[in-house]
Amino acid sequence: MANSTIDAASKPTITHIIFDMDGLILDTEKFYTEVQEQILARYNKTFDWSLKAKMMGKKAIEAARVFVEETGISDSLSAEDFLIEREAMLQSMFPTSELMPGAERLIKNLHANQVPICVATGSHKRHFELKTQRHGELFALMHHIVLGDDPEVKQGKPSPDGFLAAARRFEGGPIDPKKCLVFEDAPSGVQAAKNAGMSVVMVPDPRLDSSFHAVADQVLKSLMDFNPAEWGLPPFDSAAS
Ligand SMILES: O=P(O)(O)OC[C@H](O)CO
Ligand SMILES: [Mg+2]
Numbered sequence: 001m002a003n004s005t006i007d008a009a010s011k012p013t014i015t016h017i018i019f020d021m022d023g024l025i026l027d028t029e030k031f032y033t034e035v036q037e038q039i040l041a042r043y044n045k046t047f048d049w050s051l052k053a054k055m056m057g058k059k060a061i062e063a064a065r066v067f068v069e070e071t072g073i074s075d076s077l078s079a080e081d082f083l084i085e086r087e088a089m090l091q092s093m094f095p096t097s098e099l100m101p102g103a104e105r106l107i108k109n110l111h112a113n114q115v116p117i118c119v120a121t122g123s124h125k126r127h128f129e130l131k132t133q134r135h136g137e138l139f140a141l142m143h144h145i146v147l148g149d150d151p152e153v154k155q156g157k158p159s160p161d162g163f164l165a166a167a168r169r170f171e172g173g174p175i176d177p178k179k180c181l182v183f184e185d186a187p188s189g190v191q192a193a194k195n196a197g198m199s200v201v202m203v204p205d206p207r208l209d210s211s212f213h214a215v216a217d218q219v220l221k222s223l224m225d226f227n228p229a230e231w232g233l234p235p236f237d238s239a240a241s
Contacts, residue, residue: 017183018117108141158192
């Protein structure tokens with residue numbers, strides 16, 4: 001059940017943390033939204049958050065298929081051509097990516113307290129590099145990074161592939177999924193974490209329908225609201241700063 005606070009006694013012991021990237025560490029979902037709004041406007045259609053919810057977190061080609069099919073434009077624009085067009089617009093936006101509130105504080109605190117952390121994103125390598133250009137120091141704190149085009153990620157979220165690959169690659173892995181806590185913003189990502197047998201804190205965009213909150217173990221408005229003690233994790237302290 002999704003709660004803003006959590007009963008510490010009812011939770012598994014968490015030893016490892018897996019972060020989603022887009023919309024969770026980085027404020028990049030807005031770029032996809034903006035570009036998709038522009039493309040749909042050409043067809044006199046509106047991009048809304050029910051469609052956004054179906055696309056976010058997925059691998060690029062999987063999200064592209066959803067986009068052209070759900071909007072009924074697949075006869076005019078193929079998923080492949082949509083991606084080519086979207087790509088040209090996103091290229092210049094990604095290097096300006098900014099951190100989501102609370103992401104840096106949480107990542108630095110976990111790292112400073114020797115809690116193993118990693119990233120599992122639907123983003124492929126080229127996009128990952130553009131998005132993280134200004135944030136190399138923070139991402140260097142990750143033990144490893146699983147990308148959407150990783151050979152072990154056969155299917156994108158909600159498949160558990162990315163999160164299970166992430167659990168395998170920690171020191172001493174594979175780590176028991178029950179000991180892993182995932183941070184996610186997207187419905188597909190939250191479902192992927194549950195499909196992997198992991199606990200998940202959801203930090204959704206406020207425009208996302210609240211019916212998507214139910215699958216998560218905890219729902220927060222911002223990473224700033226995360227209380228590590230509720231998950232048996234080290235409190236925010238001087239070690240991080
Ligand atoms: O949210 P992520 O990091 O899995 O990325 C997924 C896509 O690249 C954007 O929705
Ligand atoms: Mg995301």
